[in-house]
Amino acid sequence: MSVKATRTGIVLRPDPARVLFRPFELGNSSRVLKIIARVNSLTEDEVQQKLDEVIREFGSRHYRLNNFFLKRFDQVKEQLLTDEPLTDERKLLLGAYFTMEYSLESAALFNPSMIWHPDQSNLPEGYKRFILSLRATGEGHISSISFRTGYVDGEGKIVLQKPSRYVTSPEAIVSQQFDKAQFVRKLYELRLINSISENILAGLPDEFTLPNIEAQVKRVMSQFRHNAEYEAVTSGLLALARSNYEMHFDDDQNLDERCIFPYSPNETNGIEDARFVEFRDDDGEVTYYATYTAYNGRVTFPQLLETKDFTHFAVSTLNGAEVQNKGMALFPRKINGRYATLSRQDGENIYLMYSDDLYFWQTKEILAKPTFPWEYVQLGNCGSPIETEAGWLVLSHGVGPMRKYAIGAFLLDLNDPSKVIGRTKEPLLSPDQNEREGYVPNVVYSCGGQIHGNTLIIPYAMSDYASSFATVNVDELLAELTGKELVRQPVAVV
Structure with missing residues (x-):
């Protein structure tokens, strides 16, 4: 009998109350001039009264809102007709008229990717803290990256921390x-x-x-x-x-208050499906990378996000003849001295790519084709490979009849990932009756899980609407993939 995942019952639904402030762009200079003229027709008392009203209504919903109002004023002040000095209150009010709230996850919160938190201090024995990145989708179906944090206890129970209601996107600085x-x-x-x-x-x-x-x-x-x-x-x-830029969040912001919102022209319609990985270089240095898809409404662009601390991020274009389509997922270390990634250039099969340069990918080799009925339409990865003593464990997704997405797994040789040791003939997880309804029906999908002890934790999306977690016994899964029972080496007691 094939191994099946166990659902945890945790459901992470989109919260429309999580709003951030964004520029309110009118796209019409004559309208901008008219709004400025109307505000400048107010007396100072009227300005103060209206500004107080704005702060009462919106001040508690945002982090450092006044700073953004002043920034927005600086962006429209060239439309002022005279050099007459303005009071700070009038500048703030003008900035408020060119600012809007955006509910970043009002439509959906899905396609999660899980990595272990850089800070594992002050935890009980057996506990481990994690970061969950999610694709948050709001008005206009624009996707951004949102974060949650939590921990897994010694018994394997998953606990999500309640997020702050504040959300802020940082100012981007072009390289x-x-x-x-x-x-x-x-x-x-x-x-x-x-x-x-x-x-x-x-x-x-x-x-x-x-x-x-x-x-x-x-x-x-x-x-x-x-x-x-x-x-x-x-x-x-x-x-x-x-498309090559950096972002810097304030150190005193909680991680769940940080949102990576589309910035570059290639991202105008969203940042999709970030696959995070903790990458350890040959010298032991750790960098967190995420491959994601930038979408401008017409074309998708694979891009790379990198950070050391989840406070400072750099975004880079990926280059090379084989940087195509969606679903690139980096291995967490070099293989035989080279970077390695999984990909899906043709929208159907899984490929393996190697490169000496993280930002350039020129060649590919086919790794796996749709083989079983539940994946006959297409096959793809569900995040970066996870290293185990038996091989590289890769979560996969397959699409079958009625475009139903399911999650399976395969195992690759540690030293030569082009060798497939085994694949699940049946899905680990398929959408049940409670998961079939959503923006895209009949879909379960993940952008990356983790192993804690002997448990594989799979965060997954339910029909492109909400997210949840499922677990799989690692020994049972590896036994199915290798065709033999895994014998774990005893841990020496020091």
Whole structure:
């Protein structure tokens, strides 16, 4: 009999009360001018009265709201008709008129990825603290990355911490320096190399900044102002540059108050399905990476998120001929001196890729094809491989009749992951009657689990709406995958 997962009964539903502030963009300069004029027609007493009302209603719902109001004022002040100085209260009120609340998870909270927390201090014996990242979807079906924290106790019980009601997205800073040679390589992949882009690139040094390329675009713009091809090329160049950026959260913010909201042009319709992994380099240094899909409403772009502390993040484009489609998932360490990742370039099969450079992927080899009836439509990974003494344990998803998604597993050789040791012939987890209804019916899906003791913990989404956890006995699963009972080595008592 095949191994089956056990549901925990935990359900993590979207909470519409978790709101963050965002710029309220009108997209019409004449309307902006009219709003500024109306606010400036108020007396100082009227300004103070309205500002007090705004603070009473929204101040307790957000973290450092006044700072954002002043930032928004700075962004629209160029529309002021005179240099007449304004009071701080009027600046704050003007900023409030160009700010909006956004409920980041009002529609869904799904596709979770679980990693162990960097801080494991002050815990009872046998306990382990974790971070859960989730795809939060709100108004306009825009997806962002939200976080939760919790712990697993000595008996394997999963406890989620109640999140703060405050949520904040950080200010993004576009990368300070770009390597021209790498930039050109990516432009070739995007088919953006032509006489126009070459003209722009010719005036750039070997190391350049965003202001450098923006100035070059303006210079060439005078020659191709009404050229439709120019518009497409220059927007592509600037979008690529703005897709490499950094974010910094305040140290005093709880992790569950931090939200990674779309910033670059390639992310305008969302950041999807981040697969986090704790990567340990050859020297023992740990970096947390997440491969995710940026979506601009037309095209998907695989991207890389990295952090040491979940306070400072860097976002980079992934490059190379084989950076395609969705579902890239990094191994947690190098294999035989090279980076390795699972992928799904053709939307159907699972591939294995190696690279000497984390940001460039040029070759692939097929690893697994849909083989069993529950996965005949497509096969994909459900997060980064987990290292066990028997091999690399990989959670997979398969799609069968009626586009039903289920979760299975396969095992890869530790030294040569191209060798598949075994696969589950039946799913570990399929949607039951309580999980079939949602934004996308009949789906269970994960972006990465963990092993605690002898328990595999699978966080999973239910029909692209809410999330839950299931568990599997590791010994039983590995026995099924290897075809033999696993004999654990006794632990020496010190």
